[in-house]
Amino acid sequence: MAKELRWRIILIVVIIGACLWAIIPLEKIRLGLDLKGGAHLVLRVEADDALRLETETTVERLRESLDKAGVTGATLTAASPTQIQVTGVPPAQDGLFRTTAVEIETTYNRAAGVNGTYTFTMKPNYVVQMRADAVTQAQQTIERRINELGVTEPTIALQGTNRDELMIQLPGVTDVDHAKEVIGRTGTLELDMVEAGPVSTKEALLQSHGGKEPPNMRIVPGVQAEPGETPGTVYYLVGRVPVVTGRDLRNAKPGIDQNGQPAVSFSLKPDGARRFGKATGENIGRYLAIVLDNSVQSAPRIDGRISTDGQIYGHFTQKEAQDLSLILRSGALPARLTYIHEQTVGATLGQDSVRAGLLAVVASLLLVVGFMLWYYKLAGINSTVALAFNLIMLLGVMSYIGATMTLPGIAGFVLTMGVGVDSNVLIFERIKEELAAGKGVRASLDAGFSRVFLTLLDTHISALISAAFLFQFGTGPIRGFATTLTFGLISNLFTATFVSRTLFNLILSRRQVATLSI
């Protein structure tokens, strides 16, 4: 018996030691946003945007191929994010059209209509794949941007029934609007050749093209703001195929333009640099539009051949130049983002919550322990020690698995105290019963612990079932509560039976005990 007792005590000491090591200093415990302060954002990735982009790019490619093959007269439009509509294929060139269109049939299903019309619909598994890719790419881009913002320990997670929602946690962030700006900005960059403009109306642009937008060009708005003039919208006609895009950027950083104003200096990767050099070399005297998120930022004149470096300027403040560099470095978002939930907790509010939580814990501890000592006398000390170990184990386990402590989590802590004592009460009451029935001390202890164990198992398992569903349903703070409750229940089972029993055995091993102070 003595040997078994020794092993029990060693086991308990080891476990408690490990848990204490995990929680001292107390900073090792991760605090949730509601205690530390920060921002919690949930946004939805509009994956349809990515589908639309793919379809429009495919339309362009097909148009080029048809031109090269000599198929004329056909009109191609992107009817929906997943459909391409073709009309007006001349009957004589029908076969040629079909042969040329084969190239897009790996991703699109062809359906023929009447009179030379065709509808191409994106294949379903491709749609699913593209959607998932858009969300993944958005997640990675946002991750890069958040890291550049300098947030410590941010979290990004995918959630939602459609797997298209991103949950972002930014601890300690105070300027939430700025963070949302940086995260949400699409950041597509294109350098296009200017064909005409800037003029103040779209019609003026199209005059020389018969009033219609030519297939190889598009209209882009821009903000014109000469110093001293009020800003207004102007329009440019630019080439549809960009000279260089954001993907060709090697780096972007804030700098100063020739007027001493903040600007963004960028450098290009070798392939992009080659194209850039060729385009600028062949078009000296023409203008190059710098198009950011579908708006012309500026359109400087090409004065000479440029290859690797360039600059984007246009009435930026220094902060705007920094943000823009950040966004360009991280890459463009493949789709728009819609913010659907936002929660911010200021640092002071967080501290208030911590204080309140600790106060509740201490108050609860004093009340419960006080009662147990009064009612169960010396056995009350037993339950107090078991309770203390329960709480230490709870904190230790939470620290090891990196769980976050939230305010509801602290509530779970308090609840663990109140409910945890129940296990001791069950055992002690049973022991009392057995003693009253005339059993000896050792026999009563045996009966009490062994009989009650099954009851404890039943109550704890059913409580764990509801904690499990709570965890499934909850987000953030509620999850913290479910976690605390779950580990509190498990560690309670251990301390109420094993630790409590060991303490009793310890008392018994010292001397022959006739009565138990219980």
Place this chain on the structure above:
Amino acid sequence: MQIFKHPNFNFLKYRWYALVLSWAIIIAGFVVVMTKGLPEGIEFQGGTAVILQFDKTPGIDQVRAALDRNFAGGGGNIIVQSYGASEIMVRVPQVGKEAGTELRQAADAVTAALKKANLGNFKEVGSEVVGPSVGADLKHKGILATALSLAGILIYIALRFRLSFAVGAIVASIHDLLITLAFLAFFRYDLTLNVIAAVLTLTGYSMNDTIVIFDRVRENLRGMRRDNIAEVVNVAVNQTLNRTIITGGTTLLSVVALFLFGGEVLHGFAFTMIVGVITGTYSSVFIAAAIVTFWHRGAARAKAVVTAPPAPASPQTAPRARAKAQRKARAS
């Protein structure tokens, strides 16, 4: 020390009074919900909530008047309440268009309106903006979680004890749920995520109590074969009375501590738990036990109940056969 030395109350005799009391509360709660509605927190309703800390806290009416004057569309829908010791929470039910970054519009409009009103210096210390789709989604998930949780526990109890026990436990739980919602309606507490968490917790806690009683009933069924089921259940309740009161007491102590000291955020949670602990204890005795008795009323002798499809036998059967005589003596 013992609260009751040898309790022998006839709890089951009072089960009809208990039933009437419960129904009275539930119906009253129902009436309140139908007429005044159950106030929902921001997470379920959707909308904007801003928490502001003023240098000198103005009165709620002043803030409300300021919003009436300066907020676009008037302050009709806006709820202003005090939050914690010195902060003020302003809630705007409608939400800015759920597009891009426009979710903040209402929050910014509130701060702008208050700045115009010259109520002194203030700063925004917390905010929550919930789009409409999120609110509906959370409501749905909350109901699902509660229902599945009850179902899971019902299955577990049916396996470990017997079906009648499981039904009794579930009815007791649903009873607790309804009573808690009724009290939330009476005292106009907002239904927030924290409150739902408390509701889910108290289903687990209520089961605790019920299981302890059922465990004793199961044990007694083996020993008291010649008594009728009502006797057996009554004895079990009396035997566990001390423990029930003490555990209820300690849990109540800790949630009262939460209520008094835990701060504004946990207020709704703590209140729900307080109601839940009280009705949980009450329902285990008067509802769950009563249902088990009612279910087996046909069986004149406990023996018949025991020979019905049993639960897996407890490993303690052998030594207990010897203690049978002692138990009968103790039970009276």
